[in-house]
Amino acid sequence: MSGVSLMKEIVEKLVKIVGAEFVSDQPEERYIYSMDPGTMPPREPDIVVIPGTSEEVRQIMILANRDEIPVVPLGAGLVLSGLSRALKGGIILDMKRMNRILEVNETSRYAVVEAGTSQGMLQAYLKKHHPNLKHSAPDAPPVATIAGNVSIHGSGHLSHAAGFHSDMLNGLEVVLPTGEVARIGSCATSPYWFSRAPLPDLAGLFLGWAGTTGVITKLAIKLYPNYKYNDVGIFVTEEAQLIPDILHRMTGTQVAEDMTTWMTPKPDWARGFLHCDINFGANTKDELIWKRNLIRASVQEYIDQKVAGFMPLPPAMKQPFLEVPARTLSRFADVRRGGGFEYVGAIMPVDLFPEAYKVGLEIADSLNVNYSLGSRIIGVNHCMMFFYAYAFNRADPADVERAQKALEETNRIVVDMGGIPWKAEAPAQKEIIRKMDPNMFDLMNRIRAVLDPKGIMNPGNWEED
């Protein structure tokens, strides 16, 4: 059968599975699904399909596996590094219709959701039905999906308190590339989705793999207290070398929920200053003040030396810094107009902060790109996601190229420095693989061969040259 007639047959079969409304091989859909807002070049899929249930996903995977058709799972496509482009054609599996919130356990603080549930939907649902609970939302636009974010080891507003979003995962339902549906975590054995322990932890088979090992259809994530009172402090210094110790001291108090840093040349008053935002919440005002005092006491030495201090912000001016998600990065994302935005998020030890910052300034300076630098602390200073964000105008090829160069250069330097690009673009994945213990890469390949014997899951990712 020719490629074209095979695809026609697949479309017909897909229509039988999900209904005609939710399958398309038309050029307009293929065009839209060929790209994301980042710098990676477009790659058209042959077909786009939008399943509504786990059973439909199962049937689609059986079909694709039989005919060896590539399948690329897609959430909101906001990863920015082109991970949900169809590098080898085939099917884009858009998960957005699977957006039901299945359960919220108020006492054990977790939610079970379908994979396409968006951050915004869960946030709104909790606000309405469980106002005492919240999840750790990333600063991505609210359409970003819970599964897409967890599966790439995302991070967000509770990451200082509770780690990567993948650390907050209690369990998964996945459809394997060969069509079996597997439950992972407590939900494999119990009706409750309370944790991944004490069973062998297979969740790692689907975290950080960029959709190359299976399709997540359901997941449970941990929820946390939604405090009545919230505050933020912005600690400012001009000395980058102080930041690791400042963060070490502040995180040592373990009272904050989120700690981020930001360094940007605009507005003028921000240029050259390093800002650490410390977000914390409490059940009472007194508790809030107590927490603020603990944080302040941890860095009092620097305050007394007059080399750093908290920005004096009246309550109304704190609002933008208390928003979840924060809008600042989204605003920066369109600073060049034309909607192009991508960042290198480098996971690295906090010790590397001064070097990471210096590199960021040098790259932006040498390539003359619009930049925004910053980091989010993961855990109690256990590591950080240091981001180098570049905005560009998609309609200006020279601008795109400049940003691409900046990203490539940043990825390379980050790896050399000892960091690891997060949600790395396919070329950056190769850079990582070059540095990786060969036995780890070999193990990855063996696992993939077992899970996905025909190599249909998001091919082109986590592959050597």
Next chain:
Amino acid sequence: MYELNYDLQICEQCETCDCLVNCQYLDFDLKSAKIEKQNILMGRDSKVLDECVTCYACEEYCPNDNHPFYLIVERQEEKGILPAPAPITKQQIIMMQPRGTITPAQVRPPVINMCYFPMLTGCIRGKLYEGASYIVGSDIFCNVMWLHFAKNSIIRERLPRMIDNIWSHYLRDSGVNELVCFHDECFGTFTQLATAFGIDVPFKSIHLFEYLSKKLDALQDQIQPVNAKVAYQRPCSNRLVPETQHWVDNIFQRIGIERVEREYDRENALCCGQVFRAHQRDELADDVQRRNLDDMQQAGANYCVFNCPACFFTLAEAVSERGIFPILMSDLCQLAFEKGT
């Protein structure tokens, strides 16, 4: 350039040292006050220079108008004593710097100076401001705030330019020589601080309260009494011009307001606390705000009236939480005309 107009002998001969003895935040008896004062005069180290909360009040307490506060700030800067951390001070200086975007424009009297509070220009409305023009922006910012940051040098550098901007871009060519200052800071700067530093001001400044009082007189027959009990939050910059205080009672009386009797009013007013936070003294700010708000509440106020926008932004939320309605003086006066509409 712009030497502080200050007479050492007056202080040396001063018997009462009110500037320090009356301080609400530092505790001095007459003897210790005199020692510290002498240290300041002689350019020696002094506890005052390290601990001054920069509330401006000693400018009011001094019976000789000898600018004790400006001298403290002068000495702090000479000695490199920073009340706030260096990056905070530097960042504020950049944040508030003139953008140089001012362009000449025709204005009509009354011209209301909104300082650098563009978000408050909506206050200039209705009968009280009929026919008024307003001016606003970084290029006309009075810059008196640097007193809180031991930076008289910035005032010297920027204030003359601001005054010139107001004069040459707006007033002079419009044939206007009076400026109504919405904020006490501007009025205090142009009428008192500028004189202390020998900076010329080619126009006449009118305090907002004087303007409002006269407007209320003119519109007397249209006033509907507001019938509220208010606590007044006197701002630090009013310490530079205490002679304007009587206008507050004047206004209240005209629009049917009862100013509640409370401890922290008039000469005993407490700072809103925001500057203490810039100085990284949160616990002091908490304490001062708590005492101030307890006092307002116990006195039975149902409105808290501000004239300083910075005090307003600092305390509005906290007073609301106490069930007290925060309002700017200008808006309070508007209520006398807008009620029931």
